[in-house]
Amino acid sequence: MNNKMVEEKIEKLKEACKKQHMRVTNQRIEILKEVASSTSHPDAEAVFEAVKSKLPNISIDTVYRTLASLEDLNMIFRVDNQLPKARFDADKTPHHHFICTRCGEVFDIFVNERDKIKIPQQAFKIGTIKDANLQIRGVCNKCNGKKKEN
Amino acid sequence: MNNKMVEEKIEKLKEACKKQHMRVTNQRIEILKEVASSTSHPDAEAVFEAVKSKLPNISIDTVYRTLASLEDLNMIFRVDNQLPKARFDADKTPHHHFICTRCGEVFDIFVNERDKIKIPQQAFKIGTIKDANLQIRGVCNKCNGKKKEN
């Protein structure tokens, strides 16, 4: 993302914070700026190191907390929708996964021939492909129900 | 997977082990049996608990090691291709990811309108969808090169 786009993103952050009654802190701005201007899908540690030059006293915990809140605000997202634990499957039939971002449950979605995913040509230039699957992220019905109870 | 399919899978494991000069251990058999007969994408802890009834002395380390080796043998796979660290991205333009299973590098793949993924109808019944992206797993060219050096 170029400078202008990053600046626009910061403006969006400010609006989003106001809307959610969240405070616009330097930490939030600098961390979003860093993720938005990076092209390397940085991890928390990399963001921490990069942001230190602007905010020398920042703690790694703030980075984690802020990345999570920026995700909540829909400003950034987590590549691969990391789950706290690795989960395994022995069924090699090509199928997709619906992953509930709230409870971590994984739902299989088996598709027919017509709905099979096609791997973009570009991918073959990057390396040797082992497999590919569609990852659908959302909130499952069960968790949606729970939300209403609160 | 039904009993018969599980048994077939165990046979495949035995063949694969012989081919790779790996020993056919009870731990490998029971762990594969557990993952293959489960429908819940179990994590290491769940496999550990389930397998304890058959092998009361099994250690959690063996479960982790065995799950990894079963993955190597292509008998099971890891849902979501868990990476050791969470990685973030601020670019919400729909795009896919090529994830190198060896070095963890994530490569963006931007696609044109025609190659856009279509979310299977079934997914909408499971819950509220936030987003979806294609995850292509493989080994990047750089890592493929390194392999040859050995």
Added chain:
DNA sequence: ACTCTTAATAAGAATAATTCTTATTAAGAG
């Protein structure tokens, strides 16, 4: 079957990523 080599294991310590606890700071409402 018996022996031997060594891959695989159990046990528990160690590590790495992430989250929690608590005291302090500062955003922004009034």
Added chain:
DNA sequence: CTCTTAATAAGAATTATTCTTATTAAGAGT
């Protein structure tokens, strides 16, 4: 400018996973 409290820094704690080391057992060779 003051006050409330959300957000933070610091470091301890936790959780998933991996490593270390001594022991066991698979299976090759006899």
